[in-house]
Amino acid sequence: MSATSKKPELKTANPYAPLPADLGYSMPPEWHRHDATWLAWPHNPTDWPDKLDTIRWVYTEIVRKIAAGEKVRIVIESRTDQKIARRYLARAGADSENVEFVVHPTNRGWLRDSGPIFLRKGAIRPKGRAAKSSRAIINFHFNDSSNQLNGNNKKTALIHQNREAGNCFHC
Secondary structure (H helix, E strand, C coil), X not given: CCCCCCCCCCCCCCCCCCCHHHHCEECCXXXXXXXXXXXXXXXXXXXXXXXXXXXXXXHHHHHHHHHCCCCEEEEECCHHHHHHXXXXXXXXXXXXXXXXXXXXXXXXXXXXXXXXXXXXXXXXXXXXXXXXXXXXXXXXXXXXXXXXXXXXXXXXXXXXXXXXXCEEEEC
């Protein structure tokens, strides 16, 4: 970073604001009923030096397996990358009816660190059904270990674009 460039300032959460857990929200377990599994298509070659094609086939296989039984939403960097991803998925025989693309810029393929985290409020009944639950999204300000700009502004925009969100908590 040059001496004249400034690191973007990240806004921190209000330390006195109630936490989502204080308001009855929790992150559902993996087995809980959900609308879709979210992934981000690998596009950054520096994340996968000399292995991007191989990693795309790994993601393709993950999507193929999941899409056989549920909706998969893939955050994709651009329409060009969407065309590339569709070719991989078609060659692997993935169920295209169960795959949706959300074109949105990202800097990394790790939605765990850079994407929306969905929360639920309400009792969880057996078999994963919630009773009168409401949804929210939490926006963690993740400081990735590579010390690069972690895309929080891109993530915040993705969160606000997502129609599934109820409340949005910034932590």
